[in-house]
Amino acid sequence: MITETLSSPGIESRYFMFRAFLKWSALAALVGMSLYLILALYAQREFVFAMLFLVLTASAVMVFFNRKLYAHRYIFPAIAGMGLFVIFPLMYTIGIGFTNYSASNLLSFGQVQENLLSRTYQSEAVRYDYELYKTNAGYIVHLKGKHQNLTSAPMELEAGETTAPVLPLSGQPRGEALGIRDIIQLRELLSQVTLITEDGRELSQASLRSFAAIHPQFSQHDNGSLTDNQTGTTYFPDHETGFYRSADGETLSPGWTVNIGWDNYLKVVSDPTIRGPFFQIFVWTLSFAVATVIFTLALGLLLANLLQWDQIRGKGFYRTMLILPYAVPAFISILVFKGLFNQNFGEINLVLEGLFGLRPDWFSDPALARTMILIVNTWLGYPYMMLLCMGLLQAIPRDLYEASAMDGAGPVSNLFNITLPLIIKPLMPLLIASFAFNFNNFVLIALLTGGAPDIIGASTPAGTTDLLVSYTYRIAFQDSGQNFGLAAAIATAIFLVVGALSLINLKLSKIKV
Template identity: 35%
Template sequence: MTMNSAKPLTEVANEAVEPPPRGGRPREAHSRQWRGAGWGFLVKLLIMAIVNALGVMTVLSAFAAESWVVLGVAAGLVIVADIVYFTKRALPLKYLLPGLAFLAVFQIFIFGYTAYIAFTNYGSGHAGTQQQAVEATLIQGERRVDSSPTYPMAVVERLGELGLAIADDTGGVQVGSAESGLAAVDGATLGSSGAPTEVPGWSVIPRAQLLTDTALQQEVAELRVPVSDDPNDGSVRTRDGTTGAVYTSTLVWDEAGQTISDTASGTVYTATEDGRFVADDGTELPTGWYVNVGFDNFLRLFANADLAQPLLMVTGWTFAFAILSVGISFAIGLLVALVFNDPRVRARKFLRTLFILPYAFPAFMSALLFRGMFNPEFGVINDLFFFGADINWLGDPWLARMAVLWVNVWLSYPYWFLVCTGALQALPGDTLEAASIDGAGRGRVLRSIILPLLLVATAPLAIASFAFSFNNFTVIYMFNNGGPAIPGAPYALGSTDILISAIYDISGVSGGAADYGLASALSIVVFVVIGIISAIAFRQTHKLEEFQ
């Protein structure tokens, strides 16, 4: 091609580049982007539909349970999620909202609910509203009404809720459940025995199923369907699932006077401000209700001598357990790390692996194994190390504390061994070499250089480890369940209990009377103590930075 036949460069450029369509974007690329945005919107729409469905279910469940706080939180989160993900302006919140929602639900809400319970008397005998307490009390004094006929009936079910359908004296059918009470129903069919066989809106449970399902029999026997809204009118109960009768209580509830009267003995129980029914002679009914008691639970922690003294012992041991666990574990871990950081030690990798094995075992399994090893009757600790002596490691308070401390140190020193090994290997070699040239001995180098530099890296971890040991429920519970028991202490508190296991005992989860209000108040106190100690400790760690 000659120079005369060559086209000008501007003409060649114009031919090579096709002008883009109106809008400044190639037509094919614009189509691809539109299709991608469409699929992304459909996926987002599907995810938000699931989120809204779950939110609506939570709102409806909270409304049925009259849990207004849960209802408000769930509705608020759903509304905020819809606003954020269906607008283009809140781009940062699209990424922050999931984390903020989990923080609100699993941290802030739980802490707020715990604080709310701390100001109530919620616990055994005070687990419901006053109306629920009245109904439970009246049930305890139930007797069959002498004039009540025996009604042919059938056990019915609707959406998992059991009910009773009875054929009344007028030939009609009434049906109800424990929540709704008896109400007339039209269109029901009666069988040859006079019992309902078909009830509109309900499914009749076959007789054969009642005879073979033991759990269902127990549930039917405990079912009580109120005759009316007035609990004094009694309820319908059944013994065999085929006939029913009206039962009323010997106790009578007077809502206006806020009293429950025992018609058999004439005793009158009056409702009190702290959620109890108390008679003039001081006797009270076993069932109460929960109310706001202000700071009473916090005052009990410090002013009730029967409770304050055992809790003071538990608190002292908690601090000792946490401090000694961190201090001894750190010292052992640092010592082992210094030994195996020396290049003259052979097979260091293999030996390091052996030393971190306790860290790889599950803590609860290790605690259970040591529990058997410290058993005074057949444990290997007495047989192998104390020549078969009868040392009661689990029954004596101080020996039990030594044993559980040893177990926790054995479990936690490998962590400090790993941390100190990494910190030692990260120390600046020129600083150590300069100290050696200046004639500093190993002790002086360790005291003046290695430890200060090591503490800069490990001090925050030590604070976290202290907080963990302060609340190390697993080792305490699995080793000996906080025993041995403190004589005269309420709530089964033990000599090796720490505050977190004491909270577990007070809550009644392991059995016995539950006092959730007091347990929540103690939880708040522990939270505040840990927060204050951590804040002071972190503030002090800043002073170590001058060694860097």
């Protein structure tokens, strides 16, 4: 009876109508929120991000509202996420590499004009000492000038800008002037007071004891140039460098972002103070990534072979202990090693000094610093390789080793003739992934050495232990100029290098991509 009631045409149609109503309401709410976000970004002049969300919203509407694209709606979230978090940041970084975007060139041309035209200065020629009186009608400011005294109308000092006219007064206001302690307490409110004279001049608080006239710092002309009203210097907009520049070459800050073409990329290969450190860091980065893969694979494969040895008892215990470095968070292990390698108090130097009388400068000598980094990274990476090799070794038929033993082959011969040929092909994609990860291993360098010791003569922050990724970070966020454009150009170069090397390795290993 209940089944017949639920399956009746009227109830079923109302169910589908209610379901469709919920579906379309949810979609309408999401589209409305997206449009609001787009308009908010556009109002904030974030045109690139507004366009990005407009494209994503339009694509979502087209996919979810078009019956012909029904099958694509299940994969659309993944594609949208890849576009939002992978493709867009990559394209945005590449775009920044072609601009002068930096700490001094963050704004647009219109924003720079607004910033400069909003600046004011206080006239030293029109300056009055003042006294503040509190009356029943409100506060009164009494200005004492060289030629005349002025007194404001009574006013209430409240949060927000306050204006009051001032008129000449020959005498003294009634009452007792407030002391300096009271003025200090009212300083924030007094700073928002503007006193207007009969001839239209505006006076504001210049110090605890004086008011002065306010004048605009710059005046704009029809040709777009700005004149400094204090110095009389005229500045013209230079859209090639992104600064207002005078005839003498003096510039105004801030500047605006302009397209400079390939200048950032050419600077890497043409400027000796950047080219030398860049190629030195590039060679070290490549060597570090390759050496890390080789060392971690060699140690991991050795330990995996030992754990496969039938005569070893307690394999579970040894396996657990050897995997522990992989279980401990990397930043903890790195900081522990940083203490162990400390030149004065580290346990490693204490042992070396006690046995051999040596106290190496691990953080001051470039060669020793790089050796230390390889040691620490090998310790962090070998458990991963060991786990991979243990699984692959178990897939190798034991008959091959038995036949090899009958032929008189030893462990070394088995390694190069049986083990490596059989595991290297399935290992190759993982080795390439390890190479790419270590090529950009920022955390290790940032926590262990910070890139030190520094490269002498470099015009940008650069160290002998810097990888390209940490070198880029230091240019973008630690350099005084914060040259984001140059950092983006180097980041683009890193992407191309890693992608090209990975593709070459995949092709050489004959893996289909």
